[in-house]
Amino acid sequence: MTTVANAPTASTPSRTRRRGRIWIWLLLLLVAMSATRVIADAHDITSAGTLRAATIAAIPIALAALGGLWSERAGVVNIGLEGMMILGTLGAGYFGYHYGVWAGLVGAAIFGAVGGALHALATVTFGVDHIVSGVAINIIAAGVASFLAEALFAGLPGGGPTQSPSLPRPPTVSIPGLSDWTADLADRGWFLVSDLAALVNALTARMSLFTLVALVLIFGTGWLLWKTSFGLRLRSCGENPQAAESLGINVIRYKFVAVTMSGLFAGMGGAYLAMVASSGYQNGQTGGRGYIGLAAMIFGNWRPGGLLTGSLLFGYTDAARLRSGGESVHALLLIVAVALVLMAMWQLFRGARLAAALSMVVGVLALVWYLSTETIPGDFTAMTPYVATLLVLALASQKLRMPAADGLRYTRGQAG
Amino acid sequence: MKALRRAGLAMAAPVLALLVAALVTSLVLVAAGDSPAAFWETILSWPESRVLVGILNDASVLYLSGLAAAVGFRMNLFNIGVEGQYRVATFAAAVFAAQAFLPGYLNTVATIIVAMAAGAFWAGLAAILRVTRGVSEVISTIMLNAIAVSMVAYLLRRAGSLRGQVIVTDTIPKSNWVSGIPLMGDSVTELYGLAVLAVLAGVTFSVLLNRTRFGFDLRATGHSESAAVASGVNVKRMVVYSMLLSGAVAGLIGMPNLFGVSHSYGSTIQSGIGFAGIAVALLGRNHPLGIAAGALIFAYLGEQANPLGILADIAPEIIAVTQGVVVLCVVIAYEVVRRYRNKVEQRDAAAALDAPNASTEVKT
Numbered sequence: 001m002t003t004v005a006n007a008p009t010a011s012t013p014s015r016t017r018r019r020g021r022i023w024i025w026l027l028l029l030l031v032a033m034s035a036t037r038v039i040a041d042a043h044d045i046t047s048a049g050t051l052r053a054a055t056i057a058a059i060p061i062a063l064a065a066l067g068g069l070w071s072e073r074a075g076v077v078n079i080g081l082e083g084m085m086i087l088g089t090l091g092a093g094y095f096g097y098h099y100g101v102w103a104g105l106v107g108a109a110i111f112g113a114v115g116g117a118l119h120a121l122a123t124v125t126f127g128v129d130h131i132v133s134g135v136a137i138n139i140i141a142a143g144v145a146s147f148l149a150e151a152l153f154a155g156l157p158g159g160g161p162t163q164s165p166s167l168p169r170p171p172t173v174s175i176p177g178l179s180d181w182t183a184d185l186a187d188r189g190w191f192l193v194s195d196l197a198a199l200v201n202a203l204t205a206r207m208s209l210f211t212l213v214a215l216v217l218i219f220g221t222g223w224l225l226w227k228t229s230f231g232l233r234l235r236s237c238g239e240n241p242q243a244a245e246s247l248g249i250n251v252i253r254y255k256f257v258a259v260t261m262s263g264l265f266a267g268m269g270g271a272y273l274a275m276v277a278s279s280g281y282q283n284g285q286t287g288g289r290g291y292i293g294l295a296a297m298i299f300g301n302w303r304p305g306g307l308l309t310g311s312l313l314f315g316y317t318d319a320a321r322l323r324s325g326g327e328s329v330h331a332l333l334l335i336v337a338v339a340l341v342l343m344a345m346w347q348l349f350r351g352a353r354l355a356a357a358l359s360m361v362v363g364v365l366a367l368v369w370y371l372s373t374e375t376i377p378g379d380f381t382a383m384t385p386y387v388a389t390l391l392v393l394a395l396a397s398q399k400l401r402m403p404a405a406d407g408l409r410y411t412r413g414q415a416g
Numbered sequence: 417m418k419a420l421r422r423a424g425l426a427m428a429a430p431v432l433a434l435l436v437a438a439l440v441t442s443l444v445l446v447a448a449g450d451s452p453a454a455f456w457e458t459i460l461s462w463p464e465s466r467v468l469v470g471i472l473n474d475a476s477v478l479y480l481s482g483l484a485a486a487v488g489f490r491m492n493l494f495n496i497g498v499e500g501q502y503r504v505a506t507f508a509a510a511v512f513a514a515q516a517f518l519p520g521y522l523n524t525v526a527t528i529i530v531a532m533a534a535g536a537f538w539a540g541l542a543a544i545l546r547v548t549r550g551v552s553e554v555i556s557t558i559m560l561n562a563i564a565v566s567m568v569a570y571l572l573r574r575a576g577s578l579r580g581q582v583i584v585t586d587t588i589p590k591s592n593w594v595s596g597i598p599l600m601g602d603s604v605t606e607l608y609g610l611a612v613l614a615v616l617a618g619v620t621f622s623v624l625l626n627r628t629r630f631g632f633d634l635r636a637t638g639h640s641e642s643a644a645v646a647s648g649v650n651v652k653r654m655v656v657y658s659m660l661l662s663g664a665v666a667g668l669i670g671m672p673n674l675f676g677v678s679h680s681y682g683s684t685i686q687s688g689i690g691f692a693g694i695a696v697a698l699l700g701r702n703h704p705l706g707i708a709a710g711a712l713i714f715a716y717l718g719e720q721a722n723p724l725g726i727l728a729d730i731a732p733e734i735i736a737v738t739q740g741v742v743v744l745c746v747v748i749a750y751e752v753v754r755r756y757r758n759k760v761e762q763r764d765a766a767a768a769l770d771a772p773n774a775s776t777e778v779k780t
Binding site: 079118122126127128129131132133135136137138139140141142143144146147148150151152161288291294295298377379380382383386387389390393394395 | 496555562698
């Protein structure tokens with residue numbers, strides 16, 4: 001950490017230092033996971049297959065989170081992401097089946113955007129409470145999807161009242177030499193080297209084009225919202241709409257656009273779920289991923305890089321439970337235990353005795369649980385992503401700062 | 417005249433919302449190639465007495481769920497976790513009641529208390545996270561819903577036994593059962609005996625909210641947190657109390673069915689009641705009587721939609737669209753009416769202020 005801190009930096013030392021720190025944390029995480037793999041003999045926790053599954057599980061969450069980012073940066077809380085995602089899965093099912101992969105993506109985006117526009121109409125135009133509108137949209141979307149699914153898919157070959165026929169898969173790309181070489185290296189089981197190779201392999205071999213699209217959207221959003229005047233204006237609507245209004249910004253229009261875009265991205269997340277993560281539309285396919293996306297965005301401190309990290313975390317816990325779940329989640333328990341014990345020591349060093357004691361107790365309990373069992377029952381692995389969300393929010397939420405006017409009602413002319 | 421106008425405005429919102437919802441539903445039906453006429457014929461036909469009892473049963477359960485959500489909503493606390501609290505509480509109650517620690521109806525009463533405690537506990541987790549760690553209760557209760565599903569499924573596998581295709585807990589003793597009330601002679605189904613819980617909870621909620629200091633603090637915090645703090649309300653404590661109360665009411669949701677019909681907890685437990693309760697609370701503007709009306713409307717639509725598939729060849733799922741649109745339209749309509757009323761009041765006040773001012777100006 002010190003080398004990075006001492007490195008000569010020109011204009012923004014703190015930001016460069018923060019970026020550097022993230023890489024060190026990631027490296028530490030990889031070392032920890034690698035060590036756990038060797039100690040706990042849980043081969044699957046860093047296998048290329050798991051990491052690829054983690055990416056596939058993470059991207060829909062990240063797209064929902066991206067939707068949340070657009071909406072909340074403009075000051076509108078969007079709990080209707082779940083509903084917009086549901087609409088997206090339906091759009092992908094219909095347009096994807098009839099007109100092909102890319103039409104599916106566009107159709108999903110449009111369906112999601114319709115949901116977003118509805119939310120914008122209720123919250124921005126009519127000033128309804130954001131949560132209330134979001135909850136209502138989730139109810140409507142679930143109803144519309146399950147009703148239209150029957151109308152649209154019931155007669156099709158391979159389709160049924162609750163699911164679409166299987167959809168075409170988006171093309172995948174690989175970097176030819178690199179993916180073979182890393183796959184070979186990943187199989188050797190060497191400490192750290194193989195894990196790193198598996199990571200590179202997961203990112204270079206058979207990556208869906210939809211994943212690339214999502215990544216471009218996430219980083220493009222970072223550029224658009226933080227490096228352009230459009231972005232500055234949009235964010236000013238979320239921080240201080242009265243000030244924005246006094247500078248001549250049409251706050252209502254910015255908010256409306258942002259919330260509609262929010263639905264668009266959530267809809268694309270739905271398309272990813274229906275066409276990449278599984279082979280078609282199903283009722284109830286989203287399974288709360290819109291909400292998890294919201295949590296990932298909060299965890300990511302309302303920033304693109306942060307929400308991607310958060311989504312990967314949830315995607316990973318989701319993937320780990322699916323691939324030899326009991327064993328993998330059991331091994332993760334060891335990481336949690338060690339991390340909590342280390343945190344307890346750090347808290348003690350900082351003088352926070354109560355927090356230290358609490359972390360220590362939980363950490364030791366996790367360690368005892370790890371040592372006294374061989375595997376974790378399926379029901380517990382099923383709750384891993386949700387428990388991880390709660391724990392992470394509980395640990396991180398005090399350092400987070402949401403947009404200052406997020407969730408507040410805005411009416412034109414408040415600037416006086 | 418003024419009172420008439422106020423009453424008219426208050427009624428305008430829900431009526432408007434119902435009309436828009438009917439329109440949207442019809443449009444969706446047309447878009448899907450179904451006949452709206454057949455739909456409305458089925459929905460608006462007079463229910464048979466069996467269905468009427470079903471509506472009342474559903475409404476009593478929805479009412480409890482709506483109350484649970486409303487307790488939080490009244491102070492801007494969004495307890496989305498009624499679903500999970502209800503599940504945890506019903507399971508805990510079924511297991512406790514089956515132990516038969518107490519004789520007869522004493523056990524029933526004790527079980528209801530256990531259910532309330534279990535619901536309050538599950539909601540309390542979210543409250544603690546909110547006041548100590550600042551985690552939004554919206555997110556935490558949603559996560560706790562998902563965790564509740566897995567946790568109860570796990571515990572059910574440990575505590576229950578296989579009966580046919582599903583795992584259920586042991587049946588509760590017969591002496592605890594609360595028999596139904598034969599409301600209609602020609603109906604095979606009976607009204608839940610414990611539907612009376614809904615009435616009791618509604619009255620308690622009303623008294624608590626309007627006649628006690630706690631209720632005043634709760635409403636004050638909901639209207640303006642800073643004003644509440646300034647008048648000495650401990651907001652953190654209020655968050656914990658109202659969340660516990662909300663969870664306790666959520667614990668009651670499963671009781672009418674547990675003691676009246678199912679007599680055990682099985683994996684076939686009805687899901688979605690918690691979310692419907694949120695909608696019902698919003699529909700009724702978190703007012704005890706309003707929620708009752710909302711619950712009746714939801715239950716009516718739900719029960720009347722059941723034969724849609726047979727009678728009109730329309731998927732009954734369409735009714736969720738109607739229900740959702742009603743909720744969204746109601747909140748929008750209330751907002752529109754509120755703005756209109758504010759404008760009228762401002763105009764009236766301005767007119768009243770202007771009149772004497774004009775006269776004083778003339779004098780000086």
